[in-house]
Amino acid sequence: MTSLKDDYTLxxxxxVNLHPEVRKALALPMIHHRTPEFxxxxxxxxxxxxxxxxxxxxxxxxxxxxxxxMECLLINLLxxxxxxxxxxxxxxxxxxxxxxxxxxxxxxxxxxxxxxxCTVEQISEHFSQHPDTQLVLCQACETSxxxxxxxQEIGAFVKNTQALFLVxxxxxxxxxxxxxxxxFIDGLVAGSQKAFMLPTGMAFVSFSQKAWERVENNRNxxxxxxxxxxxxxxxxxxxxFSANVSIIRALQVVLNLILxxxxxxxxxxxxxxxxFTRTFIQRLGLKLYAQSPSDSVTALTLPPQVDGQKLRQxxxxxxxxxxxxxxxxxxxxxxxVGHMGYIxxxxxxxxxxxxxxxIRSFDSAFLKGLTLESLDQEMEKWLKEHx
Amino acid sequence: MTSLKDDYTLxxxxxVNLHPEVRKALALPMIHHRTPEFxxxxxxxxxxxxxxxxxxxxxxxxxxxxxxxMECLLINLLxxxxxxxxxxxxxxxxxxxxxxxxxxxxxxxxxxxxxxxCTVEQISEHFSQHPDTQLVLCQACETSxxxxxxxQEIGAFVKNTQALFLVxxxxxxxxxxxxxxxxFIDGLVAGSQKAFMLPTGMAFVSFSQKAWERVENNRNxxxxxxxxxxxxxxxxxxxxFSANVSIIRALQVVLNLILxxxxxxxxxxxxxxxxFTRTFIQRLGLKLYAQSPSDSVTALTLPPQVDGQKLRQxxxxxxxxxxxxxxxxxxxxxxxVGHMGYIxxxxxxxxxxxxxxxIRSFDSAFLKGLTLESLDQEMEKWLKEHx
Numbered sequence: 001m002t003s004l005k006d007d008y009t010l011x012x013x014x015x016v017n018l019h020p021e022v023r024k025a026l027a028l029p030m031i032h033h034r035t036p037e038f039x040x041x042x043x044x045x046x047x048x049x050x051x052x053x054x055x056x057x058x059x060x061x062x063x064x065x066x067x068x069x070m071e072c073l074l075i076n077l078l079x080x081x082x083x084x085x086x087x088x089x090x091x092x093x094x095x096x097x098x099x100x101x102x103x104x105x106x107x108x109x110x111x112x113x114x115x116x117x118c119t120v121e122q123i124s125e126h127f128s129q130h131p132d133t134q135l136v137l138c139q140a141c142e143t144s145x146x147x148x149x150x151x152q153e154i155g156a157f158v159k160n161t162q163a164l165f166l167v168x169x170x171x172x173x174x175x176x177x178x179x180x181x182x183x184f185i186d187g188l189v190a191g192s193q194k195a196f197m198l199p200t201g202m203a204f205v206s207f208s209q210k211a212w213e214r215v216e217n218n219r220n221x222x223x224x225x226x227x228x229x230x231x232x233x234x235x236x237x238x239x240x241f242s243a244n245v246s247i248i249r250a251l252q253v254v255l256n257l258i259l260x261x262x263x264x265x266x267x268x269x270x271x272x273x274x275x276f277t278r279t280f281i282q283r284l285g286l287k288l289y290a291q292s293p294s295d296s297v298t299a300l301t302l303p304p305q306v307d308g309q310k311l312r313q314x315x316x317x318x319x320x321x322x323x324x325x326x327x328x329x330x331x332x333x334x335x336x337v338g339h340m341g342y343i344x345x346x347x348x349x350x351x352x353x354x355x356x357x358x359i360r361s362f363d364s365a366f367l368k369g370l371t372l373e374s375l376d377q378e379m380e381k382w383l384k385e386h387x
Numbered sequence: 388m389t390s391l392k393d394d395y396t397l398x399x400x401x402x403v404n405l406h407p408e409v410r411k412a413l414a415l416p417m418i419h420h421r422t423p424e425f426x427x428x429x430x431x432x433x434x435x436x437x438x439x440x441x442x443x444x445x446x447x448x449x450x451x452x453x454x455x456x457m458e459c460l461l462i463n464l465l466x467x468x469x470x471x472x473x474x475x476x477x478x479x480x481x482x483x484x485x486x487x488x489x490x491x492x493x494x495x496x497x498x499x500x501x502x503x504x505c506t507v508e509q510i511s512e513h514f515s516q517h518p519d520t521q522l523v524l525c526q527a528c529e530t531s532x533x534x535x536x537x538x539q540e541i542g543a544f545v546k547n548t549q550a551l552f553l554v555x556x557x558x559x560x561x562x563x564x565x566x567x568x569x570x571f572i573d574g575l576v577a578g579s580q581k582a583f584m585l586p587t588g589m590a591f592v593s594f595s596q597k598a599w600e601r602v603e604n605n606r607n608x609x610x611x612x613x614x615x616x617x618x619x620x621x622x623x624x625x626x627x628f629s630a631n632v633s634i635i636r637a638l639q640v641v642l643n644l645i646l647x648x649x650x651x652x653x654x655x656x657x658x659x660x661x662x663f664t665r666t667f668i669q670r671l672g673l674k675l676y677a678q679s680p681s682d683s684v685t686a687l688t689l690p691p692q693v694d695g696q697k698l699r700q701x702x703x704x705x706x707x708x709x710x711x712x713x714x715x716x717x718x719x720x721x722x723x724v725g726h727m728g729y730i731x732x733x734x735x736x737x738x739x740x741x742x743x744x745x746i747r748s749f750d751s752a753f754l755k756g757l758t759l760e761s762l763d764q765e766m767e768k769w770l771k772e773h774x
Contacts, residue, residue: 027414
């Protein structure tokens with residue numbers, strides 16, 4: 001029988017549980033970023049990041065949170081007064097739209113109901129009215145709703161316009177297949193504390209060739225996030241600003257782990273965790289919140305009699321299981337559980353058992369016939385059948 | 388006799404050698420930034436940072452390198468077309484001036500010779516011609532030359548003008564006494580990888596009340612570095628963007644170490660390292676590059692027959708001692724050695740011995756009569772007399 005209690009189980013959609021080898025790398029003595037030892041690490045991580053982004057373009061490393069990476073894509077490409085189409089499926093879509101507005105864009109939005117993805121038809125309709133739109137901003141996975149947008153279809157549409165397709169892949173890149181070049185993504189951002197299994201503090205960005213022309217000609221003022229500076233420094237094997245030695249050294253560990261395993265095998269592992277979670281959430285009679293669920297994070301809708309904020313707190317206090325509740329309009333209604341990071345099968349099972357027990361602490365009649373033991377056996381069986 | 392060889396000795400002016408307790412903290416399992424456990428750490432570090440900044444104002448934590456912190460001070464306070472006076476003593480002064488120019492300032496400069504500090508008379512003269520200057524930008528310590536500027540005098544002057552006095556304290560705050568409030572500093576930035584003995588990746592900033600009025604009324608577009616967002620979130624006990632859990636948790640360790648020891652005692656330890664280094668550099672007949680040397684970093688001028696770039700490389704390759712060479716116009720002429728971070732007496736001695744041996748590998752006749760053993764004894768004596 002899986003133990004309900006453990007030291008600590010972090011199943012948030014970022015930051016995620018760290019791999020033991022990453023923790024070791026973080027504890028290494030500091031080295032300087034202008035040393036031959038670090039030069040090698042810097043070069044190899046920049047090169048391997050391209051494999052995760054699935055791009056021929058260069059990938060750049062920035063010291064900032066994911067939102068800083070979103071700002072980097074935006075301010076290198078946005079010219080004031082540009083028409084910008086923002087897909088909004090939740091909190092982070094809203095954030096990117098606010099950012100574009102702050103920097104002087106003429107913002108148009110496609111706002112879906114929370115839990116729903118956008119469609120390429122909506123985007124096509126916008127372009128029929130505004131063919132001079134310059135940027136399309138979209139979340140790969142909207143972290144606040146666990147919705148995955150149809151990037152491939154959107155990319156195929158936008159490539160035939162003059163617009164650039166910018167994707168916030170923070171809760172997606174490295175967790176599932178987002179081939180930047182093949183899907184005609186013009187700007188892609190990833191975050192260290194998500195599928196890269198590192199502490200928060202770095203964002204990774206890449207620009208298509210179509211985007212680079214805009215970068216070079218864009219006179220929008222920028223300094224810290226001016227990607228031209230970083231490009232020039234990287235060509236000399238250096239970072240423009242002081243490099244984040246600790247995280248980059250740990251990134252090398254992660255990239256080696258992923259690439260040795262094979263990128264598609266790595267995605268398959270995360271997909272299995274997502275499938276397991278979706279299966280047993282529904283086994284508990286609960287619904288998935290997202291209509292097109294992402295493999296990186298699952299959101300489940302709670303029964304109306306259960307307050308999600310209280311349940312989340314209960315899981316934290318009673319079982320030391322950290323998952324996230326809902327934000328803004330989903331507050332109290334959903335629980336979000338992440339599938340990225342160092343997660344073992346026992347963590348997957350423990351979450352489902354704790355979820356059941358947690359709901360029962362608010363509604364003692366919930367699924368009365370189901371014992372923890374039999375549920376544990378069902379889960380064990382599923383895991384064996386899906387190795 | 389002090390061993391010339393060791394695992395690795397990092398004596399750069401940042402990043403610096405990590406305290407063993409910091410390394411342990413960095414290796415801890417990840418926790419989420421929205422948990423009661425992290426809430427406590429966040430609150431206590433924000434509070435303790437005020438003691439290091441010596442201010443009644445709030446201090447804010449940003450995920451970025453030091454330059455990001457410089458940008459944060461600037462863009463929250465600068466209005467396009469503002470007259471900005473930039474003190475330039477070296478590379479980082481040049482960077483801040485470029486940043487101000489990028490964001491539309493009307494930039495005026497006081498450029499000293501490298502190795503020299505500015506004087507308050509120079510600033511006063513500027514204001515007599517441009518009393519409508521809005522910002523004065525100055526490095527506390529210019530890392531590229533190891534020069535310390537007379538902050539107290541400048542602050543006393545600027546407070547009687549309408550201008551704001553912004554100080555880049557990246558290679559200074561936490562290393563020596565810079566009481567923000569007492570010296571009328573309106574904006575101060577510090578960096579994690581310097582006197583805070585942490586990995587690169589965070590900057591800490593604070594604004595005076597005089598500065599806050601400007602922040603609130605400033606319509607300059609900004610998002611990632613918009614300090615109003617962070618202020619509002621901090622008042623709710625949160626960070627606006629995902630918090631850098633690893634570094635903040637390690638910051639708590641460092642702040643506890645420093646504050647338990649006492650801030651002035653901590654400064655005295657760093658001062659002792661600087662004094663030791665200055666004493667024995669001169670004992671080797673070498674000159675200090677900076678006319679008003681900082682306690683955080685020492686720059687020494689090499690004899691003309693020794694190429695600083697080659698010597699720096701030699702120290703790295705032969706002794707695994709990392710120090711920095713000169714940048715730009717000081718390239719090849721100087722060596723810069725840092726005094727911040729986890730440094731033991733044996734590291735101080737090892738650097739001087741390796742420096743002597745290193746110079747001799749380029750000039751075998753250098754200080755021929757001096758043996759390593761006698762120099763080691765002299766240093767031992769000095770250290771005992773200066774406990």
